[in-house]
Amino acid sequence: MSEVLVLIDHVDGAVRKPTNELLTIARRLGEPSAVFIGPADQAAGAVETVKKYGAEKVYVVDDAEIKGYLVAPKAEVLAQLVEKTSPAAVLIVSGGEGKEIGARLAVKTSSGLITDAVDVTAEGVTTQSVFAGNYSVTSKVTKGTPIIAIKPNSASPEETAGAGTVEEFAATISDAAKTAQIVAAQPRQSTGRPDLTEAAIVVSGGRGTGGDFAPVEKLADALGAAVGASRAAVDSGWMPHTFQVGQTGKTVSPQLYVANGISGAIQHRAGMQTSKTIVAVNKDEEAPIFELVDFGVVGDLHAVLPALADAVEARKN
Amino acid sequence: MNIVVCVKHVPDATADRKFESDNTVDREGVDGLLSELDEYAVEQALQLREKRSDEEISVTALTVGPAKAADAVRKALQMGADKGVHVSDDAIAGSDYLGTSLVLAKAIEKIGSEQKVDLVVFGMASTDASGGVVPAMVAERLGLPQVTLASVIESQGDQVRIKRDGDTATEVIGATLPIVLSVTDQSGEARYPSFKGIMAAKKKPVESYSLSDLGVEASEVGAEAAYSAVEEATARPPRTAGEIVTDEDGSGATALAEFLASKKFI
Ligand SMILES: Cc1cc2nc3c(=O)[nH]c(=O)nc-3n(C[C@H](O)[C@H](O)[C@H](O)COP(=O)(O)OP(=O)(O)OC[C@H]3O[C@@H](n4cnc5c(N)ncnc54)[C@H](O)[C@@H]3O)c2cc1C
Ligand SMILES: Nc1ncnc2c1ncn2[C@@H]1O[C@H](COP(=O)(O)O)[C@@H](O)[C@H]1O
Numbered sequence: 001m002s003e004v005l006v007l008i009d010h011v012d013g014a015v016r017k018p019t020n021e022l023l024t025i026a027r028r029l030g031e032p033s034a035v036f037i038g039p040a041d042q043a044a045g046a047v048e049t050v051k052k053y054g055a056e057k058v059y060v061v062d063d064a065e066i067k068g069y070l071v072a073p074k075a076e077v078l079a080q081l082v083e084k085t086s087p088a089a090v091l092i093v094s095g096g097e098g099k100e101i102g103a104r105l106a107v108k109t110s111s112g113l114i115t116d117a118v119d120v121t122a123e124g125v126t127t128q129s130v131f132a133g134n135y136s137v138t139s140k141v142t143k144g145t146p147i148i149a150i151k152p153n154s155a156s157p158e159e160t161a162g163a164g165t166v167e168e169f170a171a172t173i174s175d176a177a178k179t180a181q182i183v184a185a186q187p188r189q190s191t192g193r194p195d196l197t198e199a200a201i202v203v204s205g206g207r208g209t210g211g212d213f214a215p216v217e218k219l220a221d222a223l224g225a226a227v228g229a230s231r232a233a234v235d236s237g238w239m240p241h242t243f244q245v246g247q248t249g250k251t252v253s254p255q256l257y258v259a260n261g262i263s264g265a266i267q268h269r270a271g272m273q274t275s276k277t278i279v280a281v282n283k284d285e286e287a288p289i290f291e292l293v294d295f296g297v298v299g300d301l302h303a304v305l306p307a308l309a310d311a312v313e314a315r316k317n
Numbered sequence: 318m319n320i321v322v323c324v325k326h327v328p329d330a331t332a333d334r335k336f337e338s339d340n341t342v343d344r345e346g347v348d349g350l351l352s353e354l355d356e357y358a359v360e361q362a363l364q365l366r367e368k369r370s371d372e373e374i375s376v377t378a379l380t381v382g383p384a385k386a387a388d389a390v391r392k393a394l395q396m397g398a399d400k401g402v403h404v405s406d407d408a409i410a411g412s413d414y415l416g417t418s419l420v421l422a423k424a425i426e427k428i429g430s431e432q433k434v435d436l437v438v439f440g441m442a443s444t445d446a447s448g449g450v451v452p453a454m455v456a457e458r459l460g461l462p463q464v465t466l467a468s469v470i471e472s473q474g475d476q477v478r479i480k481r482d483g484d485t486a487t488e489v490i491g492a493t494l495p496i497v498l499s500v501t502d503q504s505g506e507a508r509y510p511s512f513k514g515i516m517a518a519k520k521k522p523v524e525s526y527s528l529s530d531l532g533v534e535a536s537e538v539g540a541e542a543a544y545s546a547v548e549e550a551t552a553r554p555p556r557t558a559g560e561i562v563t564d565e566d567g568s569g570a571t572a573l574a575e576f577l578a579s580k581k582f583i
Binding site: 180188201278310 | 487496573
């Protein structure tokens with residue numbers, strides 16, 4: 001069986017959940033080989049995780065020389081691994097960085113690229129949700145090595161032991177790839193809540209919060225959810241941009257999405273319409289968000305959310 | 318300094334966007350416009366020209382697309398770009414990211430053969446395809462450093478620094494011109510064309526290139542040359558209408574809690 005390369009998405013060696021989803025999908029296509037690009041001394045922990053999700057091989061690429069140089073060197077590493085392994089496909093997490101790595105890799109290897117996939121079949125047919133979720137499109141890479149960027153939450157990660165054989169891979173990085181550089185970085189402060197794109201439940205607030213996100217946060221904590229926001233809430237300075245859901249924010253696809261004081265503009269829908277269950281609280285019964293919901297409450301979020309949070313807590317006990 | 322801004326003509330996102338029977342985006346039945354996210358790119362190019370007023374800076378708006386795509390260039394000129402380039406050729410229809418990025422890269426090279434291009438500015442993503450991959454592909458093809466998804470842009474001499482919200486950190490990225498830059502909708506609202514701008518745009522030069530002007534073979538682009546193919550595009554069935562209740566004295570929260578419990582969320 002051919003190898004399927006899966007680029008590990010990690011923070012200091014801690015593997016992020018979407019990687020496990022990719023490994024699960026990779027097993028449909030061939031034998032998963034995970035690719036770790038990072039400090040060699042952080043590889044061990046990552047190897048342990050990907051092994052659990054079925055990685056037969058792990059290529060470890062020490063990033064001492066390329067750290068901070070963004071996506072270009074990573075694309076070179078993957079291009080050399082594609083050359084070496086002739087994989088059935090390369091799977092990457094569909095986020096800002098992943099898509100750009102895929103873009104450069106596609107040009108380097110003359111291969112087709114599919115972004116924002118939400119499913120991949122054993123035959124390599126991908127599903128994407130387009131036009132703000134109004135269309136579902138299936139596509140297939142027809143030339144070169146399929147490079148597929150897959151959105152978080154596209155599969156539930158299944159544990160299965162892989163051999164996890166480690167192979168150090170010494171890539172040759174060109175000077176041209178070492179140009180644009182991160183000169184300062186401020187790691188995101190942990191909110192103690194789940195990561196927005198990975199969360200099973202997202203509770204969002206919009207302009208209707210009037211700037212008071214406490215009820216939204218209270219409900220999120222009762223449900224163990226991540227907090228999201230509309231662009232109106234972000235533009236008003238109530239929430240940082242990293243919390244924004246929508247076309248120019250994060251796309252989320254949780255089991256449950258709770259929209260509070262959000263009208264449901266097309267650009268917001270683009271980021272949440274594929275959520276499995278959608279619930280909204282809005283005081284305007286005409287709000288377009290109600291066209292999407294499985295359950296909606298016409299009411300004031302400042303009254304409904306605290307009572308709901310209490311009801312959720314009460315049921316837990 | 319020579320700046321090129323890549324602008325795409327897209328179907329209006331607030332209209333009812335559709336696919337044709339051959340699975341390509343319907344670009345006729347729906348009104349088109351300059352992608353809103355590319356207005357931010359034009360804005361940043363113009364701001365750079367204004368901030369560095371001691372230099373001779375020219376801003377060229379470049380689009381690849383059918384005849385109607387000229388409207389996107391026109392809008393950029395009305396906003397204040399100095400000239401336009403429109404690459405149009407029947408053979409380009411149906412191109413994928415690889416085809417589009419090839420044509421853009423060749424057009425930028427051609428613009429650069431007259432005067433070196435120092436900066437290529439992109440929107441963060443097109444509002445129709447929304448891949449956000451064309452900037453990286455063009456950077457790869459031109460061999461240029463890539464600085465993407467910028468929310469704040471600063472430049473001095475040939476040094477550029479940007480700030481962006483990365484996936485896991487807020488980052489400052491530095492690079493030396495020439496570079497490829499993409500900007501987000503956090504970079505600052507785009508200006509509206511003024512009456513004067515609209516009048517002035519009528520006199521600004523727009524060059525049209527065909528594939529042969531760029532030395533690109535028809536067989537390298539278009540649907541035939543694409544590296545991926547759409548198999549099926551299906552309109553998603555409208556979501557079945559859910560239950561809507563009106564809150565009265567706490568009844569809304571109770572009903573919602575019942576619903577969440579029935580779905581096993583609590
Ligand atoms: C290029 C572009 C990109 C964009 N990208 C995004 C994006 O990524 N994400 C995004 O969200 N938007 C995006 N937008 C903006 C989008 O078009 C809307 O403007 C935005 O989503 C509106 O946010 P909102 O629903 O919070 O505010 P509004 O549309 O003002 O809606 C507020 C809602 O709150 C309700 N409300 C008010 N008070 C209460 C109360 N006390 N209790 C309950 N309900 C109440 C009102 O009835 C109303 O429905 C983008 C726009 C453009 C042009
Ligand atoms: N046909 C095109 N003509 C000009 N610029 C384009 C074209 N397609 C994409 N772009 C540019 O590339 C950016 C990202 O596009 P995309 O990768 O399709 O999301 C857009 O915001 C534009 O700046």
